Amino acid sequence: MSKDYDITYVHHITFWSIYFIFNTLRWSHVHSDLLYSLKTNLIGFPIHIALSYFNVYYLMPKYVYHKKYVSYALLVLGSLLIMLLVKFNLTYYFVSTNVMPEATEVVNTLTLNYAITTMLGELYVVSFVTAIKITADWLRETNKLHDLEKRQLTTELKFLRxxxxxxxxxxxxxxxxxxxxxxxxxxxxxxxxxxxxxxxxxxxxxxxxxxxxxxxxxxxxxxxxxxxxxxxxxxxxxxxxxxxxxxxxxxxxxxxxxxxxxxxxxxxxxxxxxxxxxxxxxxxxxxxxxxxxxxxxxxxxxxxxxxxxxxxxxxxxxxxxxxxxxxxxxxxxxxxxxxxxxxxxxx
The missing domain is CATH 3.30.565.10 (Histidine kinase-like ATPase, C-terminal domain)
Structure with a gap:
């Protein structure tokens, strides 16, 4: 990041590219199928990105920063449910009818186990991205505060001189x-x-x-x-x-x-x-x-x-x-x- 800790388009593209490659290779090792892992990640990552940015740039500024925690929690839950339906159908119709091959049995319906596992995985990604954004914001505000303190000290020193x-x-x-x-x-x-x-x-x-x-x-x-x-x-x-x-x-x-x-x-x-x-x-x-x-x-x-x-x-x-x-x-x-x-x- 820059000295002002601004997150640019380059940072966004770099982060998601590295994460996509890492996730694809990780799941290809789990499933022993690189093509399947690539297809599921091509479906999953647009959902990751949409949910993460919706949370970071809309839900948090509008609800968390204004202390509307109940509304925020309900909207996050609603977003996860919509994500669940979209991901299930896209995987079922475009990749495989077995939407959860890592399970011990074939999963071709929207089961509770699939819903919980998928929503927790999505919540993990959203939380990870949110943590990065909060950290960058904190560093930027801290940097601005230090710059302001330096200016104030310089002004005070000049006055005292x-x-x-x-x-x-x-x-x-x-x-x-x-x-x-x-x-x-x-x-x-x-x-x-x-x-x-x-x-x-x-x-x-x-x-x-x-x-x-x-x-x-x-x-x-x-x-x-x-x-x-x-x-x-x-x-x-x-x-x-x-x-x-x-x-x-x-x-x-x-x-x-x-x-x-x-x-x-x-x-x-x-x-x-x-x-x-x-x-x-x-x-x-x-x-x-x-x-x-x-x-x-x-x-x-x-x-x-x-x-x-x-x-x-x-x-x-x-x-x-x-x-x-x-x-x-x-x-x-x-x-x-x-x-x-x-x-x-x-x-």
């Missing part, structure tokens, strides 16, 4: 405006960094994984832009070690933690603020740790039972969607008036 705070851009634009008024030499550099950052944020979502080096460059640009806003009131230490070559990561994942430091740390502080960023690559594992001092007004508040705000909730959700459970470990905690985030992730 776009959640960098707009306040950052407003603040940066205000800083650029101030620099231009002062005719500062820093203005072109700030515009360039903002442009690079926005380009990354705009196009990073097009790929499920991005180069780790580009993600770190994005973090560096973000920090440089924020340094201009906070001037000497902010100290940022960033340490990087290990080989970045051929390492991939879900885009805009790490920058959320950095943004959280500025949003809930530096922007709420009156005194000196410290942010430490440590990035280390060991083999195919990234060890990422970021820490920021907690503002005085937050120290006085009762510790929250939840770690972080919307940004951290989003990044947790993104990790669940983009990575297997064993491919990452995220720890978020407060200790000695410092907020810590530690992420261990496969890259």
């Amino acid at each position: 776009s959640q960098v705070s707009p306040h950052f851009f407003f603040n940066t634009l205000n800083n650029i405006y101030s620099l231009t008024l002062e005719k500062s030499d820093k203005a072109p550099e700030v515009v360039l960094k903002l442009s690079e950052l926005m380009r990354y944020l705009l196009y990073a979502s097009n790929k499920p994984k991005q180069d780790l080096k580009k993600e770190i460059d994005c973090i560096q640009n973000y920090i440089d832009l924020e340094r201009i806003r906070f001037n000497d009131s902010l100290v940022v230490n960033m340490n990087l070690s290990g080989n970045l070559e051929n390492k991939k990561i879900s885009p805009m994942l790490l920058i959320t933690f950095i943004e959280n430091c500025f949003k809930h740390g530096a922007s709420q502080s009156i005194g000196k603020m410290y942010i430490d960023v440590n990035i280390r690559i060991e083999g195919d594992v990234l060890l990422f740790k970021v820490s920021n001092t907690i503002p005085e007004k937050r120290k006085k508040k009762k510790p929250s039972s939840k770690n972080g705000g919307i940004g951290l909730s989003n990044v947790k959700k993104r990790l669940e969607l983009a990575y297997a459970k064993n491919d990452y470990d995220l720890q978020i905690y407060e200790r000695d008036n410092v907020f810590h985030v530690e992420l261990k992730i496969k890259v």
Whole structure:
């Protein structure tokens, strides 16, 4: 079958051809008469096909799927009785008056034993074909469901990637405006960094994984832009070690933690603020740790039972969607008036 599990005309023809050949050879061995087996199967198979398709494409959709089980059972029984009469007469007049040569005695009338045996055999074929159809339908619906889930997850991931705070851009634009008024030499550099950052944020979502080096460059640009806003009131230490070559990561994942430091740390502080960023690559594992001092007004508040705000909730959700459970470990905690985030992730 195709990847969509559609049953085509080729599948129908192939199935019935193989079944016909198998049945003819099987009964020719039972009767020791290939010609007789061929004749009876030429009569029987059109009946098999008609009954099977009548059940699969008419009776089941109209009655079983609408829970009309009694009507369905009566119609199946009626169809089997009609099939019995047709098969008996066709065999009697066109093949042999002994319609059941496998019996111990000659059967040339419509006996109860012949009726039960023939109807059970027909019911077996119909059930077999129905089972194939139900299985194909189930596989097709399951495949559609998985495709829908993938689309939903992709859409959700793209949405979560776009959640960098707009306040950052407003603040940066205000800083650029101030620099231009002062005719500062820093203005072109700030515009360039903002442009690079926005380009990354705009196009990073097009790929499920991005180069780790580009993600770190994005973090560096973000920090440089924020340094201009906070001037000497902010100290940022960033340490990087290990080989970045051929390492991939879900885009805009790490920058959320950095943004959280500025949003809930530096922007709420009156005194000196410290942010430490440590990035280390060991083999195919990234060890990422970021820490920021907690503002005085937050120290006085009762510790929250939840770690972080919307940004951290989003990044947790993104990790669940983009990575297997064993491919990452995220720890978020407060200790000695410092907020810590530690992420261990496969890259």
